[in-house]
Amino acid sequence: MKNILRLVVAFAAALLLVQQGYAQGTVQGQAIDENGEALIGATILLVGSSRGTATDFDGNYVLENVPAGEQQLRASYTGYGDLTKTITVRDGETVTLDFQLGEDAEVLEEVVVIGYGSVRKEDATGVVAKIDDKNFNRGAIVSPEQLLTGKVAGVQIAPGDGSPGGGSAIRIRGGTSINASNEPLFVIDGMPIDNEGFAGGRNPLNFLNPSDIESFTVLKDASATAIYGSRGANGVIIITTKKGQSGSRPRVNYDGYYTVNEIRGEPAMLDADNFRDVVTFFAPSRLNSLGGNNTNWFDEMLRQAQGQNHSLSVSGGGQDFGYRISAGYQQLEGIIRGSETERASFSLNYNHRFFDDKLKINTNLRGARTRDVFDPGIGAAWDFDPTQPVLDPDNEAFGGFFSYGNSLAPRNPVSAAEQRIDEGQSFRTIGNMEIEYSLGDLIDGLSVKTNLGFDVNQGDRNTFEPTTYTNTQVANFNGLVKIENYTRTNYLFDAYLNYDKSLNDRNNLKLTLGYSYQDFYEQYPLFEGQNLSTDQFGINGPAQAEDVFPANSVFENRLISFWGRAIYNFDERYVLTATLRRDGSTRFGPESRWGLFPSAAVAWRVLQEDWAGSLNNIFSDLKLRVSYGITGNQEIGDYRYLPQYAFSDQRARYQIGTDADGNPIFINTARPNAYDPGLQWEETASLNVGLEFGFANGRINGALEYYTQNTNQLLFEVNVPAGTNLSDRVLTNIGELQNQGVELTLNANLLKTSDMSWDLTGNIAYNRNEVLGLSNIAGDAGILRGGIAGGVGNNVQILRVGHAVDAFYVYEHILNDDGTPVSDEDDLMMYVDQNGDGQINELDRRIFQNPAPDILYGLTSNFQFKGFDLAMTIRGAVGNYVYNNNASNRGYYQRVQGVNIGNDQFFLNNVHESVLETQFVAPQYFSDYYVEDASFMRLDNVTLGYTLLPKRGISSLRFYVTGQNLLVFTKYSGLDPEVGVGGIDNAPFPRPMGFIFGASLGL
Template identity: 35%
Template structure:
């Protein structure tokens, strides 16, 4: 909040004072600064318009030499209103008053702002200044571990990879669990695709002013049918101040992978094989045939130390006090730790807010442009490299030892022959290097978000204002996927032998928005009433096409029966959302606050009778601290009780025309039927299963919250308890035959209950002029379980889900009433006396004497954490600043699918490849082939509780440097510093919702150097 800025400013001035106190023979001002309780320590005393200043000492006294008696002296301190005097008129004792502006601080909510005191919902507002000061390249990283109830799981190690963001857990199975993101009033389209891995990616983090996380229904219901997963409102920076100001920030980062797959080296492997499969045995002899005499660490060959740079320039000011403006431009370029991967992003952001008619008419114009380029590397190469033959030379060699580029472009591969006579071994597939260097895949995206809004305060009736706005969000993406001619992949391509193919795709996503609302705010004595009514219209449109070409000839590849024209048909679809909404906010003496909101949403995704939804909410807040009986309790500065209940919906993830009767026309030449003379064999038209009554998921949220602040809010925070009941969950379920065209159907089934308790604590234990410390901690206890799962009341009903690497067609998890989503359903491993697992042996849980499918059990464990938390610390000392951020989770379980799939040394050499072995096989001792059941053993189910230190950074600010007296901050930081966990896999933070760990691009460790300059 502003306090932080103030403290920094006062510190800056306090120390700058020492530098510029050189006005020989100047005018000396001195005295003390007090408040109602006594001396104020650390208040800033500054000569206005200069960097000349000091701060008050332990007794609240100060002395400052200024240029003359008419100089203006400003005395300020956080939490108090500033006072300004002519030097000659400064009273000897300045009595500071509490800053009412601070108390009036407003928070961005849906369609407006609200005074912090009048806020009734569970909203976490985060100002950008409070966020990470390390090398933040992505907006999503700014929120990690900062807000109670908000869980940000970082993506994998790929550059620009997207995080998973969940507000108060997941409540949906097949629809989206992503929160609605609204940037400056424009709800942005999900799934824009292409190089934008997630919607937050279009923002330069430096442009962000604040986030508001709307968590309970009272706050979110104004967004109706899209708000069940919570809403993140992002406000970007606007112009301010008067004189033009320019700032620059830049950074340079270095990334390295934090871990590798633990496999054997060439020597270890040959040693292991010679013991396990001795020479003379068929397997041993075959190994000897297949082994080479090189020593290759394939993982070292595919990974690299990656560099990233970032530059931001922004210019802002206010032209003639009529036209605040801000513009910024930024570029970031990131190499991936996997060779050949890269992510570049350029952004431009312009904000203008001119006002006319004596500030009655204000326009708000914003335009954001983003261009991003992703060069993808085949991340499948990571798993391949781990287990590729380490005794093999990675390149084809000529007799003289140089690389032979005539065979599979120089990269060694399994197969027979050389040069054009090479015949690839497709059972093994390409080598890791071929996968990286001979697969070509990239995406280029351009995105534009623009909005223009007019806000008019009625002349003579200023309590009423009208706001009309139009917004647009367009993304265009071009993708390329192909292989290089001459590569292993091209040699394996029977369609275009030795040359290969490539596919070009183009995607368009466009969202248009029109909004109009009227707001009426009036105050009568202690009564404060605010009314809002609005209307919104939104259209979302997508189109795409893919065309495959033969390499070199660039001839379009056609399937039998296809014409060139048919390749050019774009797949296009759209949906509309029309809404009416309103809000009443009524407060009595800022002590009793009532809020009612309602939104009616009509969505084209649903059939007429199910199209309109009504989403009401109500909330009450009681500002206990403002009560007369609390006035005497000085220690308590904030105490507010909040109660709310309301309804929200969820429709993302539901297709645009799923309620319509649909058909498929078969075009396979081998799926035809003979209709006799004269038609003969014809293609067939099949009705598809569909649900004409499909509707959105609905969530009712109950929330009880308490905001507290002690000692003038030096210790503050909030506690919220909530229950979310979601009904009409969407899932694919068994439906009765005869009711539809199949036995499974995507439809609304069952309910889920999400309970939680979240809290945050912010403390400022030390607050001195040259030393301050701020500590924040937030945590969320959470429990989610199904309360109903199908149209029958059968509690044993389940839905299978969660595929693993091995065991085709099997599932690891079940959705079942009374359990959390994606609860693991495993066999119980048997162990020997030494605690070593017995391969292919399990506990006969049903006691029938044999191990059958019925011996699997619901473990009660799932990936969703019982508790997750975030921690941050900020320390300033003189011109130094230091911060750390971390987050963690407890009671979360991960299935180590990677271990399950690589747990046995058993060899299948039929493919002609000699695989490497995971070090794990020495732990398990498994040497036989794994049975179908072994893959599903609870031996691989691990407690994945962790704490990750996300970020540590240290900065130093040089004040008043050079001609423009710029402040220059230099900082060094480190990201992904360490992780504390008992989990044996690479990283306990698994990206997939079901907790099955089989993605292994390790998250990198990053060192960065950052500079900020303000002119």
């Protein structure tokens, strides 16, 4: 009985304690700034728990279910110092607690990431541009670089085409090379990655979910990039991903959208009726080869493409740690039938501080599976006879599709989209662990940091063409299977010492001394088979082919580096930065393996001078910078300095006899490649003079830059005399190239009230490049480049001293009074006789314009009124020219004569509409008529959103709609003036116009 009584008493006491523990009240209040303005979206957190809320548009908050008793609440807001207050909460009561936050001087000192560290923005001596997620481009973004398009002065991001997830060509201050890569180095959370293309996907950067990115930092000049030595010549783009913050409550964020894309405009080819008229006029003997249909092959190949994207993240942290976990899924169709991209991704960040912040560990892990379905191209839709049908049900040999059955004729484009299989997939995992330990007990200001990283990319690309597609009535070309596997790994070890010490009130010194080791390995197994006996496709495909051709390529290279950097700040007025890096790369021979890359820069903060008092009435910031340095380029491929043998494929084999049945026996041959044992680095010397300024108490600020970049020892593949090497072409160092330019960036906060804000950001950049020298191998005549479709071996561009890289090299077409070109049927001289010798030949071609824009510009507007937000990006280019190869290769009457395929039947090619103006009978590939001004202004995207007031349990809920690629203003007659950096337009994947409907939710 006594024990039962004890149990009852214990139970009652426990019940009382539980009831007391669940006694709750409500805290409400307002968060304002020093001027009494409401702080929208400030975080109110119950200290010691993960519970919190956010303020609404009037700065008000309500935090319910706060345990009774004495509690601490902390208010925080970006750019302001945290404030913690204590309040007594009573059961069932509502108490009021207001916060007035002041600006945090340390928070307001913006920090920018540089190589192997970070600095205060005012201490940066190099050209560093930072773009964070508030200013990213919106829309159906697949690849990270698309977030940056038009945002940074002097950075050209030229999409290669409109395929879903297609790659972009990125040029920072123009191209510094000709034959080596012109792409910048990407560094993700301290891990330099390999962004070379690969067979399994369209873009090597697609593995990174754009929703995980917090900011981009673009390093442009040598002072900023020399710390990366042999990889810094083309600039560096540092990507910082989102991380969990210590001391923050768990937050759940979701973003999802649905998108619809369609083509804007249509290629200028003749429709069926006009095509019949042209055939009747020019080739009446071919009328019997016409069909009876009216087929628009573009309509048959194009579709309204749909897509979806979902991103989910969970982040938070405790007193000494922070975490963020995310997952994403994206699936986008292309507007060409048979094209698609898909990505499933994850990321994990965990950071922890130990021993009173002496030890800091930051871990990043992310991975993605990307799947690309490649379209067969749209070139055949330009060429195919519009009077022929799509289907021919009686033609079982070609799967029920109409086909000429001739290897010289274009293939039915719809048949290619439906029957051909071409898929690639990639599994990429990248991660690193940064460990930093303070050695302040040993030497004040000293710390050591290591970075261990890896980047593993594996995948394959499988191509299958059944006999019903490839049947061409030509032996040994029926049925195809091709399996391309690949493995690429990249391992990194960095170790460096940092010393950051204020020597006294006027002197501060930061030193960095480091070592880096990076190993790259690539393997490309390949299996290719023909004459398949079955339509089955899979890993067993090659075994079912009569002929199987296995191959395997292996490459490995290493980069070992030593570097040092010193940043000296005197009296917050003068900042000096000096950098030195020594790189050794196995891509070069022993005599040229090591390179030295120095830089120096100085900055002068004018307003800190005692005599600058009057300037303070005008400027809020004024800083002058000068930098000079040398960077390198080693992106030339592997083993180009060594003698190598390469095995031929099935198209170049040697017959060694016959087998018992009399069938020929072929073997693959090994052939020596040309090489240059003295191959050297490309080196780019860069000078930059910059002026940073601010007005109106920092509401208007900007930067003006002048730069010149000279690249020496240009790498290029040139023709060599017979017998002097193992081939007629060899990669070698041939000359010098220069880029010069001016950049201007302006940021303005035009309006800011408690209900409304309007920010405007603009940039404009001018750049000109010039070839300063070529070797004797090239000669004064220069080097022809710019291969085009049409004819054999035709080139319309040239490298010549004194002119821009890849300037167009064409004849000057004589024009009629009405502005149309003189036609070849007029029996007149069509081109200007430049040298007056009475004849038109190669000597009369002239250099006429070039594909690189003189001016790039971008304008971004962000407007907010209460819950509504409107963002818009406009960008463009001036002075870029494009060679319209679609018109030159298809705009002449002889195309309708076709080719005889037997029995007096011909396949006829469609004709470009330009022929109706030019009246060209034969092709005029070298006419400057086809070199068109492709200057443009593009309304890249417009986003309209509405954010609902925070509700119980929901910190944010936003709905938005985005339009992409809505308008383009240009004189160019083709589909799109942006055809990549090469400047030759030849039936690319059309760039779509899209609409996105999405929602974001924060808990």
